Amino acid sequence: MSRQVMFLLKELELTLQRLELWQDEMPSEDALASTQPFAVDTLEFHQWLQFILLVRFRNMLATGQALPTAVAIYPMATEVYKNKLKEHALLLDVLARLDETLSGKPVERLQ
Known part of the structure; x- marks a missing residue:
């Protein structure tokens, strides 16, 4: 699973860059x-992905720590980008696959 997560994290990084959300x-x-979920009080969602999620998950993989299995990144992303779902379709897909890989459960995706 860690190899697949590493691949998805790289894909997430590339997708953020492609969508010009990378800083x-x-x-x-x-x-x-911030202590708020997704740092909603201090960061934009894409900033949280880049500067918190990617950093933490890569660190966890590098140090052999267990990755979280109770994740809901995709639902948050669909809420954040609800008015721009088509523009963020690639990002939403990567996040859904990351949720599925970590949780071992299918994600109910928006159509």
Whole structure:
């Protein structure tokens, strides 16, 4: 599973870049220290993906830690991008596959 997750994390990074959501400048330490789910109070969702999710998951894989199995990234993404589903279809697909890989359960996808 870790190999598949590593592949999906790389695909997530490339998709964020393709959609021009990738940022070169890191948010402030205060913004990254949010305790809210998805750092909704301090970061845009794509920033959370880049600077928190990708960093944490890659660190977990590198140090042999167990990855979370109770995940719901796709539902949050569909809410965030509900007015731009077509524009973010590639991103939503990657996140659905990441959720499915981590949880071992199919994700009910929007049509």
